[in-house]
Amino acid sequence: MFERLAAALRDAQPVAVVTRLDGAHIGGKLLVFADEAFGTLGDPGLDHAAAAEARARLAVGENAVRSFGEEGEPIGDAVRVFICSYAPKPDMYIFGAIDFSRAMAHVGKTLGYRVTVVDARPLFATRARVPDADEVIVAWPDEFLASARVDERSALIVLTHDVKFDVPLLALAVRTRAGYIGAMGSRHTHANRIAALRDAGVAEADIARIYAPVGLDIGARTPEETAVSIAAEIIAAREGRGGGHLADSPLPIHNPRSATPV
Secondary structure, X not given: OHHHHHHHHHOOOOEEEEEEOOOOOOOOEEEEOOOOEEEEOOOHHHHXXXXXXXXXXXXXXOOEEEEEOOOOOOOOOOEEEEEEEEOXXXXXXXXXXXXXXXXXXXXXXXXXXXXXXXXXXXXXXXXOOOOOOOEEEEOXXXXXXXXXXXXXXXXXXXXXXXXXXXXXXXXHHOOOOOOEEEEOOOHHHHHHHHHHHHHOOOOHHHHOXXXXXXXXXXXXXXXXXXXXHHHHHHHHHHHOOOOOOHHHOOOOOOOOOOOEOO
């Protein structure tokens, strides 16, 4: 297990270590990656539950202490585990410093992202306009993205709603490893964007990566409601879920993951 941990740290691969803090198997450890886990905390059910929680913490680069039942039941405090995440906070890049950006930056910070807002217009790209952002940058969006840090945990949110910004930015965005690419605008606006992207030679499979109109269909109207809608879509995309009512879904509330013994 420790060889795997050392290799992950050496390769800058996000990984979490879960340690059991009490009970018969105190000190048991689980090494959790995005798609697999190694080790055991003493019970398969507990391993599943702890691994799922570790991935949630790893997605936002946070440490946490969580309590479960002996077999991983979500309600119970028989077993406490410490989750140590070895990963930087994921990046959320918001393009366009508008009213919706202020709300999106606030929600992004709440979800644990490092939030950067980018706008080519100095009058708009100010700290006063988006106070919750970690960084506000004056730059053409596509030029900024060309050298930005982007990985599978990154969220790219295009709120500029202007073809001269959107098309070159999205043409570049779909070639990154970003886990989520969303673009604001009406269906008509996005249809025009799609046509422009096709004219620019962007493949259909890449265009299909763009979530637009951005957000889940919850009837959002205000910037704050829209930010919640987008955040929910980001989470659903990360977890491979459709974003419908839990009451209507046959799937488990939390995605089950398997743990592989060392």
